[in-house]
Amino acid sequence: MVSLREVALRAGVSPSTASIALRGDKRVKTDTRERVIEIAHALGYVPNGSARDLKRKSKQIIGVLLHDLGGPFYSEVLRGIQHRMHDSGFTPIVGCSAPGNHGALTRLLLEQRVDGAIVLDPLVDKEALIRIARRGLPIVVLDREISESGIYSVMANHEQGAYHATQYLLEEGFRSIAFISGPDDSTHSKARLAGFCRALAQTRQRGVCAGIYAGNFTEDSGCEIAYQIMRDQGRHRVDAVFAANDEMALGVMKAFADVGVVIGQEVAVMGFDDILIAQYARPALTTVRQPMYDIGYHAADLICRALVQDRSSLPTEAVVFPMQLVVRESTKKTTFEGGI
Amino acid sequence: MVSLREVALRAGVSPSTASIALRGDKRVKTDTRERVIEIAHALGYVPNGSARDLKRKSKQIIGVLLHDLGGPFYSEVLRGIQHRMHDSGFTPIVGCSAPGNHGALTRLLLEQRVDGAIVLDPLVDKEALIRIARRGLPIVVLDREISESGIYSVMANHEQGAYHATQYLLEEGFRSIAFISGPDDSTHSKARLAGFCRALAQTRQRGVCAGIYAGNFTEDSGCEIAYQIMRDQGRHRVDAVFAANDEMALGVMKAFADVGVVIGQEVAVMGFDDILIAQYARPALTTVRQPMYDIGYHAADLICRALVQDRSSLPTEAVVFPMQLVVRESTKKTTFEGGI
DNA sequence: TAGACTTATCGAATCGTTTCGATAGATTTA
DNA sequence: TAAATCTATCGAAACGATTCGATAAGTCTA
Known part of the structure; x- marks a missing residue:
């Protein structure tokens, strides 16, 4: 492999001169x-x-740690990151912190x-x-919050997202809305539930909350709970399920469809996340989406600023996107009619 | 940042001893x-x-260059790569060679x-x-072929894939099949067309080829060509479109659906690639898929072997997966009936 | 107990680049 | 023309880890 020394030798100068030349x-x-x-x-x-x-301080490389590469999520985030970094001289490099792979984080x-x-990656140890x-090392964490100097958070406002989704359901005239939460330890689930409750609390209408059910984010749990809702309340007592x-919303749709x-028309179903399947489901699922591109762009912006500018100008609170x-x-x- | 020297100092030994300790x-x-x-x-x-x-020869890192992170494709390939590398001590690191981003390749x-x-990434310069x-540097290229010592190819057999797909259509009783090719400079399109032709050539039946149309891999071109096929031959002369x-297959489905x-039932549509949307389309699209996991796994295997074993044991020809x-x-x- | 081996540790060189201070030589200033 | 100022280049010292050949001890053989 040709080294600077060799170039210098052939040019008849010293390595130091060659380096600056x-x-x-x-x-x-x-x-x-x-x-x-x-x-x-x-x-x-x-x-x-x-x-x-080794010699220089900066490497001009930013590490991006993802859990895996599936889904349009990561691709959008990375687009945002790349756009922001494109002219700043930094190159993003992606590592997968997949199953037990301590490798990428270490390396x-x-x-x-x-x-x-x-x-x-929610699973990377806090x-x-x-x-x-x-x-x-400056770090930007996405979709979670860590209070620590040198760690910046960028996330979507799950509470507000759920609030707006609920408001929309109410405006569309759905009166009796059931909510299916995720597992207890999910802060996202909590925030979403909080948004749902806030929207309901604001309305003057009565009997709008048709119950809060505990799911576990799987399609199966959505399906089961849909049946439970029907058992509990009779199929015409619930206008909408949020x-x-x-995944749970798809399970709910499956259950309802199975019983006709x-x-x-008879019941509305609202999801959360906008996973890719949501738009291909029949009927296509109404849902709430994180602005992944913006989040990636902003995360890159924070990192670049942390490296170039004075860090005191950076936010200490999480940056929250609607x-x-x-x-x-x-x-x-x-x-809704089937077919293409 | 704490260095080996500091550890050695505190332990009362020299850096060299600390290093081996x-x-x-x-x-x-x-x-x-x-x-x-x-x-x-x-x-x-x-x-x-x-x-x-800098000091050691090996870095225990393998670079994976992808065009972008969209789609389940890359995610599957990377799963294969990670599984193969998991116990070998190598860590895969992903770089995006996206639009004009010479960065990752250089870095x-x-x-x-x-x-x-x-x-x-077909766009990385040969x-x-x-x-x-x-x-x-040993390199494995996926889905393309470069004849050069130190470069290994792993790819799917597009010709065979198209051959089997066509055979399947014939076996299912579709008699008159039209083919829509991609752009002229696509070797994939050529291989797929060759497989189609080979399958047709083998059959004893007559009038099975209902024409070969030149598309450009876009949904729009598929749509346009479907109309052209209908104009050319009347809508009942063509049993199937391959x-x-x-993308083009989806365009074809759209055109047919639009005219009822x-x-x-009336016409079969066959695609190629198995993009994610294929399974969510209505009707779900029959298509041909590359074994992405296997390709990734094998690519990782080749790289690891090139680095650990003697390179003469490696294949000089492209490794081809069905x-x-x-x-x-x-x-x-x-x-087919609509609905969920 | 002198010589041969082991054992535990160290010093110095090295990887390839960058950087800082030094040094000639050329040029300007007083 | 001696002193001051540039200009172009160089040497050497980093950066932090690894590695190889010393070098002291301590252990064993004859």
């Missing part, structure tokens, strides 16, 4: 500089990243191969992140 | 070794990756931050890859 520094006489650059090019010289990183963050990190931040995530209840209501067929009273 | 080397007396390890742990010492990479491959690379391989990719032709026919509703004569 290659950066186009005017301290080197023009013809020397051009000769060095030409020889480097001819030899296909590219500086060794490890050596440079990228602990072994100091990056200047900063964006972490989108204490580990705090320890890393204390070592001086599930704390799309027409979704949209969620978007995506209205589809499952909450529309117009008759 | 931390690796559990028996050359260091047991109590010294344990003391060093304990101090390193207490100080939160993690070796600096750049320094280690990972050129600047020698990885031991090997898996490239799944010459650039050859140059990198000549510098000694599009060289799913019942897909599956494609899988995914039968869904769009080629089934049973009456």
Whole structure:
């Protein structure tokens, strides 16, 4: 592998001169500089990243830690990250913190191969992140909150998203709404439930809450609870079911469809997350979406600013983005007909 | 940041002793070794990756270059890669070679931050890859073929996939089949067309080829060509349409549905690729899928072997995986009914 | 107990780049 | 023309870990 030393040797200069010449520094006489650059090019010289990183402070690389690569989620987040970083000289590098893979976190963050990190994986240990931040690496966590100097949070406002979704249901005339929550330890589920309750509390109407059921974010649990709702209240007592995530909402739709209840007309179903399947389900699922692109863009912005500017200008509180209501067929009273 | 020197200092040994002690080397007396390890742990010492990479030959990191992160494709490939690498000590790191982003390729491959690379992006310049391989970095390219020592290809057998799909259509009793190709410069499209032709050539039946139309892989082109097919031949002369990719097949379904032709019953539609939407379309699209997990797993296997074993044991020809026919509703004569 | 081996540790060199202070030589200033 | 100022380049010291060949001890053989 051709090294700077070899380039310098052939150009008849010292490595130090070659080094600054290659950066186009005017301290080197023009013809020397051009000769060095030409020889480097001819030899296909590219500086060794490890050596440079070792010597320099900055690496110009940002680590992005994802749980896996599935879904349009991550792809959108990364688009936002890339757009923000494109002209800033930083390159995002993605590591998968998948099943038991301590590898990427170690290699990228602990072994100091990056200047900063964006972490989108609820399973990455909070204490580990705090320890890393204390070592001086700026971290942006997405969709969770960690209060620690050097760790910045960017997230969607789940409470507000659920609030608006509920308001929409009420405005559309759905009177009696049941809510299916996620597991108890899910802060997202809690926030969504809180938004639902706030919207209901504001309305003057009576009997709008048809019960709060505890699910576990799986399609099966949604399905089971839908049957339970029907048993509990008779199929015409509930106007709408708001599930704390799309998987459960799909389960609910399945259950209703199986007993012949027409979704949209007889009962509305609202999901949360806007997973890809939501738009292909029949009827297409009305749901609430996180602005993933914006979140990625903003996360990248925070990291870049933490590295370039003075960190005191950065927010200490989580940056919260509003969620978007995506209205589809499952909450529309117009008759839904099958087929393409 | 705590360095080896600091650990050594506190343990009262030299950095060299600390270095081997931390690796559990028996050359260091047991109590010294344990003391060093304990101090390193207490100080939160993690070796600096750049320094280690610089000194060592291997980095234990494999670069994975993807075009973007969308779709279940990449996610499946990466699952395969991770499973293969999990116990081998290598960590895959993903770079996006997205729009004009020369960054990831430079940072990972050129600047020698990885031991090997898996490239799944048709747009990464072939010459650039050859140059990198000549510098000694083993590369596995997916879904394309580059003949060069040090570059290994893993791909699906598109010709065979199309052959089987066509055979299936013939077996199901579809007599008159039209084919919609992709753009002329697509080798995939060519291979798929070749498989289609080979299957037709083998059959004794007459008039089975209802024409070959030139599309451009977009849904719109599929739609337009479907109308053209109907104009050309009358809507009952064509039994089936085989599009060289799913997008076009969806366009074809749309066109037929718009004029009231019942897909599956009056005309079968076959796609290629099994993009995610295929299974959610109504009717769900019969298509041909690449075994992405296997491809990823095998790519990782090749890279690991290139780095660990003797390279002469590796295949010089592209490793080709059979494609899988995914039968869904769009080629089934049973009456399709809308609804969930 | 001198010589041969082991054992435990260390010092110095190395990986490839960058950076800082030094040094000639050329040029300007007083 | 001696002193001051540039200009172009170089040498050496980092960065942090690894590695190899010393080097002291301590243990064993004859």
